[in-house]
Amino acid sequence: MTWRERIIIDPAVLAGKPVIKGTRLAVELIIDLLARDWSESEILRNYPGLTHEDIQACLSYASDLLRAEKVYPFEISQEGA
Numbered sequence: 672m673t674w675r676e677r678i679i680i681d682p683a684v685l686a687g688k689p690v691i692k693g694t695r696l697a698v699e700l701i702i703d704l705l706a707r708d709w710s711e712s713e714i715l716r717n718y719p720g721l722t723h724e725d726i727q728a729c730l731s732y733a734s735d736l737l738r739a740e741k742v743y744p745f746e747i748s749q750e751g752a
Contacts, residue, residue: 674735677728689732691725701729 679692689698704714
């Protein structure tokens with residue numbers, strides 16, 4: 672299973688934010704809940720249409736996004752401050 676089977680991006684749904692297929696639940700929401708220390712069972716209890724695989728897909732999506740991110744550090748000059 673890949674996240675691409677469960678996560679969609681549709682400009683007509685939530686302004687194109689990634690959502691769990693068949694819902695209007697944004698990947699961002701699920702990641703935020705996990706970051707706020709919600710357990711998987713709490714999420715599934717509060718959003719009964721979701722599955723374990725949906726939550727895993729959200730985590731995989733976030734992981735792939737971060738892996739693809741490029742960071743270019745630079746120094747900011749303090750001259751003239």
